[in-house]
Amino acid sequence: MAVTGSVRAGVIDVHAHWLPRELLSLPPGSPLGGMSDRDGELYLGDNPLFLATTAMTDIDVLVADTLKAGLGARAVSAPPFAFPVHVPSEADDYIKAYNDRLAEAVSSTDGILVGLGLTRVDNVDAAHREMTRLTAMGGVAGVAVPPLVQGQSYGEGVMREVLAAAADTGLAVLVHPMQLPRPEWKDHYLANLIGNLVETTTAVASLILSGAMEELPDLRICFVHGGGCAPSLVGRWEHGWHARADVRRGSARPPAEVFTRLYFDTITHDPEVLGLLAAHAARDRILCGSDYPFDMAQPDPVRFLLDNGLDTATLEANGRRFLGIESRA
Template identity: 30%
Template sequence: MSATEAAAAAPTVDVHAHVLLPEVEALVAALPGFAGARTLDARRNGPAALAVSGAMVRERLPRLTDPAVRLAAMDACGVDVQLVSPSPSHYHYWSDEPTAEKLYRLANEATAGHCAAAPGRLRGLGLVPLQHPALAVGALDHALAQGLLGVEISSHAPGRELSDPAYEPLWARAEERGALLFLHPFGCTLDERLDRWYLSNTVGQPTENAVALSHLIFSGVLDRHPGLKVLAAHGGGYLPTHIGRSDHAWSARPDAGAGCAHPPSHYLGRLYFDSLVHDPYVLRELVRVAGADRVLLGSDFPFDMGAADPVAALRAAGLPAAEFHAVRGANAAALLRKD
């Protein structure tokens, strides 16, 4: 069997799909910090976005919570396997240490329970409290103990970027255990500048992706942990298609090049990216700069900013057959395989 034939035989795997966990929200709903977090969310998004998002989530709630409804939706768009991660709204990085520990345990166990309804088709990711780095390794270990494949993280925590040395134990443990880190932003620190026309998502998410990945690259995290498995949502945001500017800074300025051993473009081949870029030409460029073996099918199921038919969106890029099948499922099948 040729490499193309082997890739074509792989299942179709969607690595960007979410589950909503009502028990997590019930845990935090009465806590004082929750009101402040909701106020910040309202300020960042604006009233129009919140109204539309609320109605959208209510309409899609069965797909977010009921495994049977999820599986039927997967069948309808030809997806064999989903990698299910908690809705980023469950991060709650404002919570104190005791609450954060309760939250990650509840989220990890609930996600594992959701996936247990169809273990051959649903694999899961847990959460770690980035606001409390001392808890992060334990949270990762807990997620893996539930049979999850890794954890989902945001682009930053309050007062900490991903380049913060406090996260070194987390990167080391994830590398040691072969755990996947799914980088999915929630909220953008540009705040009210993006509070109209849903700019908080359309501009904010790819901005946060680019900033977070730049911190991992320029700080040398990927040099110190070359086996780290980081999967960036939304195609890595703005960074992959503008990586030339980062390379230029690295070569032209001693302050830019001081922290990492290679030009930033070198590290795109050490990262993974989902295919959710909403433009076939951008997807082709992502495959070109990162490599066809580093891009994985992603839909953001079942939210409205996702791809209702991710395979059709991938097909529109017109990739060669071997690359199409690699992105469609073969790359994910290899990445998510557990020894």
């Protein structure tokens, strides 16, 4: 499956967020309650998110900010609070509503925005049905999913089958952490500053060491925030794979080799870490990311990459390949 219609030329930011106002209520079971606008500022429950509500909800504002950032296009997905993971069996209506509104919104932007929809990850039949529906939506390129759900990741069970469904339908997969709480991370925003990266790293390891990536050669999957801690750990995984039978039990290929098949965005906030990512990942698997419009976003994503050895032609080609974009405006 590929995105139909023209997508604006230039660097593509694959990691940005959008949620229409009518869906700020979030899917059933959200532990913090819904999102809301308070005097122009966006809140999650009673917690301020320190961003203007319109930056998340107004498609015209998002388009204007995309152009201001010097990007060709952006792939937009729901914020992780909107992932349907708490009571997924009751979330089908929310998922359908979001995906319908997403397709409608991106189709109005003259190729500036591409959509990454929602899907369940607890039921492969439901996931496959919704993914199949997404393939008929011209401006939607894939889905955004969490890295962990109730202690499970993509190495086994239903979540592994969901990735197979994505590969089968030709949809790209963006894996975005959910800032899961832990007692030791209750202060200093550590659930984000550490937790998000640990969630992503766990999913990368699960996908590589389980052999799931080897079974799905057509899967296009991207891990955000530079892959979390994974670039600094792939050497340790490689050593463990060669040293221990239990580490290599699920996979036939060494971790460093499989790592080069994964896509990663560039939100590292550190040129040295970006260099480490580039040393381990394949050059054609590195994607521009911003995390717009959150406070942890890379404010000038294109300049950050150009100043640190990446070029616009490669970044554009990589983004198009990941999203399955065939035509160019």
